Amino acid sequence: MIPESLAESDLSGKELLRLAYVLVDDLVLLDGNPKLHDLGKISDSIIENGFLDPPKWDVNLNGGQGGIVEGNGRAETLKWMQDQGREVPRGITVNEQGLWAVPVIFGCDSRSEIAAKRYAIDHNNLVMAGGNFTALDMSKAYDAEAYIAMLQELQEQDNLPLTTDASDLETLLNVLNGQSESYDDDESPESFKEYGENIGTDYTCPKCSYS
Known part of the structure; x- marks a missing residue:
């Protein structure tokens, strides 16, 4: 059921979003996208919950050819799932050739x-x-x-x-450039200082005078 407030709204002449189903094979990812994705986890979520988060298309990306501005990982995962012959998840439809189609958000493109x-x-x-x-x-x-x-x-x-x-x-x-703390907080040094109970330290306990 469409909310009454939406049904009575005058949406003409507004810059709005629209949802359309597009073949997964026709989706174009953001060229040079630096974001890392765990396709396995995304796939598990889609299988468990259905496909509930449509990617957004922007006409300005990839030199004006257009591309996915948000949802590249989800688009890539769906392509992988289709190619692997996985069960079609909720929210995805299939055409007569057996190709998956995914809902994509269009409109409200960026200025450049x-x-x-x-x-x-x-x-x-x-x-x-x-x-x-x-x-x-x-x-x-x-x-x-x-x-x-x-x-x-x-x-x-x-x-x-x-x-x-x-x-x-x-x-x-x-x-x-290696001039500050590492990306890897768990990185261990190549060697540790010698350790032993009889090795002196530069610190003396103020209560028991142990050093």
Whole structure:
């Protein structure tokens, strides 16, 4: 049932979104997309819950040829599932040739390709912006070099994402160049200092005088 408020609204002349089913094979991903995806986990979620989160198309991407601005991982996963002969999930339809069709959001395109790329980054990062995540934390969701390359491209056009400023980019560059903390918090040093109960330390306990 359509909500009464929507049914009575005058939507003519508005810049609106529309949903249309497109063959999975016709979807074009964002060229140079730095975002990393766990296709297996995405596939598990789609199988369990159905396909509930349509990707968004932007006409400005890929040099004006258009492409997916948000939902590249989901689109890639559906293509993989189709090619693997998986069961068709809820929310996906199949044509007479047995090819999958996926719902895609169209409309409200960005003002330019640069603006679309900025939105692509922000769409991912804003999910983490409500938590205690630093720019370095957010960057771990991306291929480091590809992410920085896209941020530098955006910076050159004075169009950095809302979730990343110039100081954040400088920090990421320092990390990539080995001038700051590593991306891998679990990385162990090549060797540890010698340890033993009889080895003296530079610290003396103020209560028991043990050193």
